[in-house]
Amino acid sequence: MVWFPGEDELPMSLSYTDGSSKGITVKAMGETSRNVQRIETGARLGIRGPYGNRFDLSPRRILIVAGGSGAAVLAPGAERAIEGGAEVTVALGATTETELLFRERFATMGAEVEIATDDGSAGTRGYVTVAVEQLLATHTFDAVWSCGPEIMMRKVALLARARGVASYGSVERQMKCALGMCDACALGPFHVCVEGPVFPMEKLLELPEFGAFKRDSAGRRVRF
């Protein structure tokens, strides 16, 4: 959890780690994350955590599917997997070319990168899931990792299941306590802050609410 003093405290993944320094990548989504874009060099933040789990790094051939800001969550995992000797293929999707996150970074770390944009401004035109379907048909993978809109994650999981490949996804929910207590991040019977954010997709596919609704700050069900 990253505390922007005077603003809010938000769940954030470490998108960079190199021994001495660490980085986060913040996408302007709402008021806080927009204000955060204006933070000045030298400003101090509060950090709690890390909380929750991470992707298992043991698979040798990994397909990573990143939708939008999901790339921020997946990039450091991809780096560590490659360092550990895994072969990594990245399917990177966004609405348009300028929203593509870490395109260079994935290439530099040694991943094979496939691009898809909704408007066709870069790579394949259309949903990233089209690229995923092709990759699954032409390559062999031990695991699929995904992070992005839940509808995308759901589709990716179904495609992986059809090919008999294990898939894992990092999901987002409202977070408050991050300690498995307040229920803000409830997803079915799970608490994303403690038992997630990474789940075997088979568990999530069972939940009627996955890809269907999340909860707002008041705990109300909100359709995606």
Next chain:
Amino acid sequence: MVWFPGEDELPMSLSYTDGSSKGITVKAMGETSRNVQRIETGARLGIRGPYGNRFDLSPRRILIVAGGSGAAVLAPGAERAIEGGAEVTVALGATTETELLFRERFATMGAEVEIATDDGSAGTRGYVTVAVEQLLATHTFDAVWSCGPEIMMRKVALLARARGVASYGSVERQMKCALGMCDACALGPFHVCVEGPVFPMEKLLELPEFGAFKRDSAGRRVRF
């Protein structure tokens, strides 16, 4: 600290320890310690501690001076010292023969025992300090340990000092917290519960109050 439920909690030394079980010896002094004499087998006590320090067991030739119930405090130390190979001489004093504590026990553990009673009913007639003076003149000791009335301890310390022998004493004060906080056991600048009960006698001889007064439960000075 030993808690006699429904009665009081009193500072007590372990007067017996043999691996599996431990014993205390309680002298009827006031209301609680008198009531304690009637405790039945199987009754449960509360224990906090142990707190404070103990006699240093390194000296090889030790003179132990026990006045009255002081023997309860000194006996287990004497046992351990002998086990460790020390030569132990015990000067055991009391007002009268029936008050002599652990006479047999000291002999059995292998100590040389000198007896003194105020009324002459056993051993030398008179204060135990007379016996101490003689022992110091005829034997060589590396250390003197004492526990008993403070006036006795003061005299013993002065006799030891005159012979150039280091001496240590275990003193008694009111105890409440036993944690060095409430000041109940204040003795000069020291707290007997934490820095004692064993002190180098040279430190105590410096204190005008040693052997002169103690404090009651209200913290008032009370002459011995």
Next chain:
Amino acid sequence: MPELPVRCAGIALRNPLLLASGIWGESGESLARAWTAGAGAVITKSIGSLPRPGYPNPTIESYERWGMLNAMGLPNPGIGEYPREIAVALGAGATVIGSIFGGDAEEFASLAVAMAKTGVCAIELNLSCPHAQGYGSEIGSDPAQVEEVVRAVTDAVPLPVIAKITPNAADPAGLAAAAERGGAAAVSAINTLRALAIDVELRRPILAHRLGGLSGPAIKPIGLACVWQIRERVRIPIIGVGGIASGQDVLEYLMAGASAVEIGTQVAFEGIGAFGRIGRELSELLERLGFARASDATGAAHFATG
């Protein structure tokens, strides 16, 4: 093995360990899972008339193992939407107690009426949240208002009513006595203690709301004192809450006068497995100390004294 089921406030509980309000209580699935994990009953998040997002983050500061500070600000979906969550919990077979909070007697009563329709077996009144303006302990620290609220609710619904007492008061037992006069079937004590954490590097309070409530082991001795004093003042059953982390803690509350207990913060430290472990510990301890039933321990420390 000693008998763990107890009766309290007219409710049959399969064991005396209840999930405290505000922990895992926003979603029906979480309540159901707490039940499956062994809770004797589950208490919902405190529900108000309208949806409330609660305070902004940070809402939590945790003191490793001995305490937790929170100012959630009573987030809840509102009584309009919440019944569907209760339905999920009831569907799993759970014994559910509905917690509500309001600004005055009338609001409490109308919430209670709505809550009673959901199928809960009792209603707990949150008269004790230390950090929600106009709610909680602002009403709950005044005996006259406590009595008025409890009476309004007991008049409005046929269910047993449990008044949750604040420790942020000169005389919590007096508040319990007021609840008893108002017709409460039981009281629960305690809610959290008003508290604050400061970040010296950032030179500001950590919680966005600044003031919060302290829970966890740090408050157990305070909760025990409240239960002890309440037991000396009222005859209705007491549910002990505050800092319970072991079977021994539960037994301490029982001996101080409680008939059942609620567990909250320990779930954050340990996960929902806390219910199973604490239940086993309680069972073994009761057995070893010769209690045939958990209920035999209630008030035991009062009888021994003297």
Next chain:
Amino acid sequence: MPELPVRCAGIALRNPLLLASGIWGESGESLARAWTAGAGAVITKSIGSLPRPGYPNPTIESYERWGMLNAMGLPNPGIGEYPREIAVALGAGATVIGSIFGGDAEEFASLAVAMAKTGVCAIELNLSCPHAQGYGSEIGSDPAQVEEVVRAVTDAVPLPVIAKITPNAADPAGLAAAAERGGAAAVSAINTLRALAIDVELRRPILAHRLGGLSGPAIKPIGLACVWQIRERVRIPIIGVGGIASGQDVLEYLMAGASAVEIGTQVAFEGIGAFGRIGRELSELLERLGFARASDATGAAHFATG
């Protein structure tokens, strides 16, 4: 190095770390040693009109490292004998604050007059002991009585008067405001919280007096909240007390609004060396965070907020 001396309630303190009342304060030699160990001033044990032996043992239950429960019962030699202890402390050069407790305004005033003659530089009123019947928080949780007692004392003696506030109240800040109206030069907050411990094996409360007061790290968040709320209500200086164990804890209290602090339980956990260590930690922390003087930190967390 940052400047540690502070002024508070009109007294010049060589540093803001005071020995809390009831710790090491029964004998003059102990007060002198606490001064020598580095305390900025020493506060005496609370002294009453007559000698009091206090409650029987057990008087203490300790929770390893995070808390302590006590019911000493205000043992003290009485104002008749105590001046000779103060003389010993003054003889060692100590800045001494005399703490007193009484049953009503008149008794407080006459104790203050006697205490003022001993040479203390200020008087702290114990309006907040949670476990002495007829004394302490029974008076101290009623704003009207607090005001009356403080006024009687300030009228009776020329020394600065510090009112020690109880946290066992719905509105501790209101009590501080009452003390200010009564003419207090400062308030100190907090005293211990009403608490209880039970021994399940022996089936009884551990303390002979049953109820006691909780101190130590567990109550720091509660003390900070009180100081924070008091700072928003009164203009006189505040002395923060409760759970201080490190330089960072001191700074938290300063930022919450305190001008100085008192340290108690940590002395039991660590010995009197706590004063030197905490002073060094405070100094380093102030330096690192860019405070030239300890007093510059007072209230800092209030300014940053918003």
